Amino acid sequence: MISNKTNIQSYIKIENNEIVLNGTSVFKTEPTDFADFAKQAYRNFEMQYPKFFKMDALSKLAFLGSELLLSPIVSAEKENNIALVLANKSSSLDTDVKYQESISDKENYFPSPAVFVYTLPNICLGEISIRHQLKSENSFFIFDAFNGEFLSNYSNILLNTNKADLVLCGWTEFFNDNYKAFLCIISAAENENYKNENINTLYHK
Amino acid sequence: MKGVAITGMGIISSIGNSVVENYISLIENKIGISSIQNIPTVHADVIKVGEIKKTNEELVAELQLSENNNFSRTAMIGTLAARQAVENAGITSINEFRTGLISATSVGGMDMTEKHYYDYFEKPELVKYITCHDGGDVAEKIAEELGLKGMVTTISTACSSAANSIMLGARLIKTGKLDRVIVGGADALAKFTINGFKTLMILSDDYNKPFDNTRKGLNLGEAAAFLILESDEIVAKQNKKVLARVSGYGNANDAFHQTASSENGDGAYLAMKKAFEVSGLKPSQIDYINVHGTATPNNDLSEGRALRRIYKDEKVPDFSSTKPFTGHTLAAAAAIEAVYSVLAIQNNVVYPNLNFEVPMEEFDLKPQTSLKNKTIEHVLSNSFGFGGNCSTLIFSKS
Numbered sequence: 001m002i003s004n005k006t007n008i009q010s011y012i013k014i015e016n017n018e019i020v021l022n023g024t025s026v027f028k029t030e031p032t033d034f035a036d037f038a039k040q041a042y043r044n045f046e047m048q049y050p051k052f053f054k055m056d057a058l059s060k061l062a063f064l065g066s067e068l069l070l071s072p073i074v075s076a077e078k079e080n081n082i083a084l085v086l087a088n089k090s091s092s093l094d095t096d097v098k099y100q101e102s103i104s105d106k107e108n109y110f111p112s113p114a115v116f117v118y119t120l121p122n123i124c125l126g127e128i129s130i131r132h133q134l135k136s137e138n139s140f141f142i143f144d145a146f147n148g149e150f151l152s153n154y155s156n157i158l159l160n161t162n163k164a165d166l167v168l169c170g171w172t173e174f175f176n177d178n179y180k181a182f183l184c185i186i187s188a189a190e191n192e193n194y195k196n197e198n199i200n201t202l203y204h205k
Numbered sequence: 206m207k208g209v210a211i212t213g214m215g216i217i218s219s220i221g222n223s224v225v226e227n228y229i230s231l232i233e234n235k236i237g238i239s240s241i242q243n244i245p246t247v248h249a250d251v252i253k254v255g256e257i258k259k260t261n262e263e264l265v266a267e268l269q270l271s272e273n274n275n276f277s278r279t280a281m282i283g284t285l286a287a288r289q290a291v292e293n294a295g296i297t298s299i300n301e302f303r304t305g306l307i308s309a310t311s312v313g314g315m316d317m318t319e320k321h322y323y324d325y326f327e328k329p330e331l332v333k334y335i336t337c338h339d340g341g342d343v344a345e346k347i348a349e350e351l352g353l354k355g356m357v358t359t360i361s362t363a364c365s366s367a368a369n370s371i372m373l374g375a376r377l378i379k380t381g382k383l384d385r386v387i388v389g390g391a392d393a394l395a396k397f398t399i400n401g402f403k404t405l406m407i408l409s410d411d412y413n414k415p416f417d418n419t420r421k422g423l424n425l426g427e428a429a430a431f432l433i434l435e436s437d438e439i440v441a442k443q444n445k446k447v448l449a450r451v452s453g454y455g456n457a458n459d460a461f462h463q464t465a466s467s468e469n470g471d472g473a474y475l476a477m478k479k480a481f482e483v484s485g486l487k488p489s490q491i492d493y494i495n496v497h498g499t500a501t502p503n504n505d506l507s508e509g510r511a512l513r514r515i516y517k518d519e520k521v522p523d524f525s526s527t528k529p530f531t532g533h534t535l536a537a538a539a540a541i542e543a544v545y546s547v548l549a550i551q552n553n554v555v556y557p558n559l560n561f562e563v564p565m566e567e568f569d570l571k572p573q574t575s576l577k578n579k580t581i582e583h584v585l586s587n588s589f590g591f592g593g594n595c596s597t598l599i600f601s602k603s
Contacts, residue, residue, distance in 0.1 A: 113401075113404050113405070117463045122592075123463065123592075126592055129458055130460050130462070130593075134458070135457055135458045135459070135460050135471065135472070135475055136458065138458065
């Protein structure tokens with residue numbers, strides 16, 4: 001039987017120019033746009049991953065969150081069977097619109113393959129996989145609103161059927177410079193720190 | 206290790222409008238690569254394609270669609286192939302059992318969108334095509350034509366799409382979620398893919414030469430193919446003829462690049478490894494490998510290295526790419542190659558890898574270059590997609 005208990009190991013929130021890791025604010029800027037905020041965050045944490053700069057906003061958002069959660073636990077020496085399960089509301093619409101604008105005028109037509117590859121939301125999963133060499137399961141879902149129950153169930157199924165040792169799951173929403181990321185690491189083992197929490201309570205905290 | 210029964214097949218490609226026509230072309234070296242006729246494109250003189258030589262009007266007539274239909278070309282060729290498969294499996298009552306449809310596509314209705322994009326505001330009579338743009342529309346249209354009321358879904362994972370649709374179908378049968386499932390894919394030629402692949406500089410201006418040292422890239426093709434998978438209960442109950450079985454499958458993430466395969470073929474290696482685990486077969490038991498073999502410098506190097514890693518010091522079995530016949534049919538590729546794999550098992554043949562001349566300098570792999578008759582028990586078929594989505598299927602004699 002599938003266990004209903006979701007064991008959260010760590011979590012991160014990115015919104016309103018601030019990054020909160022496990023309940024503690026670890027980075028904050030003055031109000032600015034996401035591009036500038038993301039760049040400052042990247043520099044602040046000395047991420048050393050130049051591919052970051054070619055990513056679209058959704059991938060940058062997902063990357064920043066996953067970077068702080070995964071870097072301490074991913075090992076270069078062994079296989080990291082960490083599944084990725086993300087969801088949002090606006091899919092890749094932010095980049096889709098930018099791409100559409102580049103082809104909407106017949107006389108001024110500049111489609112860029114570098115933008116085109118980001119016109120799918122699951123590309124951010126690819127970016128995280130490439131960064132950490134994850135060859136594991138991944139899936140991206142679109143929901144009308146945050147659906148903690150779905151994320152918990154899906155992650156628990158992956159863990160209970162031995163499809164993954166850990167699951168990075170959460171919500172990465174980006175459209176028109178409005179953004180919110182909530183990501184957490186879930187495992188089969190219980191973590192005392194979050195014994196009484198679940199995805200919903202932490203998301204709304 | 207028994208695998209899921211395949212009881213019917215249907216196909217339309219540039220080398221034939223039926224399973225029999227495709228098989229004859231494969232054994233008689235009749236290639237389908239030619240100059241493009243159905244799409245006006247500035248690249249017409251420099252590219253060669255595997256085009257189905259039927260206009261949209263001819264397809265509409267053949268399917269007896271009404272004048273106000275909004276079928277994309279992808280949906281039309283998909284419907285033709287799916288109808289053949291259902292008929293071939295002797296299915297007369299489509300909803301008699303829990304029956305599903307899993308269709309793969311990458312182009313979807315893009316052919317109509319690119320044709321009418323700038324006219325939608327001025328010509329209301331074209332607006333009907335907007336709703337056929339969605340990739341899922343192809344499967345919905347096919348289901349409607351078949352009168353299918355069960356589960357209908359679409360898989361779009363670039364060039365491994367149809368392999369994943371066959372894999373999902375096999376799993377749904379194995380776990381008892383469905384009794385019968387129509388699996389496969391369809392992709393029509395479109396400027397979308399022609400221009401996209403041109404921009405990536407992986408289109409050949411010549412006939413594609415998989416696994417050749419001087420290979421220059423791929424020829425795009427269009428095709429649709431569907432297979433019928435059925436549970437053993439139905440096979441026994443209806444005394445169905447089993448053409449072959451899906452005995453293994455694997456899907457893995459290459460985790461390397463959006464549009465390129467890793468140098469050592471990590472994803473390809475993992476996909477094959479998983480397929481062997483599912484089938485319980487050893488690599489040495491494979492009699493023929495239908496490689497992905499797109500003839501791009503990157504794919505063939507990556508796939509070849511993955512094969513070397515799977516076979517270590519052993520000899521790699523006879524292998525060939527059938528893409529010199531059909532071109533690379535993208536999301537449909539794994540479906541048409543599944544049909545070819547089943548035909549290889551039924552007829553005990555290895556198809557030639559046409560246009561091959563010079564072995565690649567990176568390894569000692571030489572494809573089979575002429576038609577070879579030998580006993581075939583197990584065929585492995587690879588399909589790797591952009592985004593690092595790598596899939597392997599294994600088909601076995603029933």
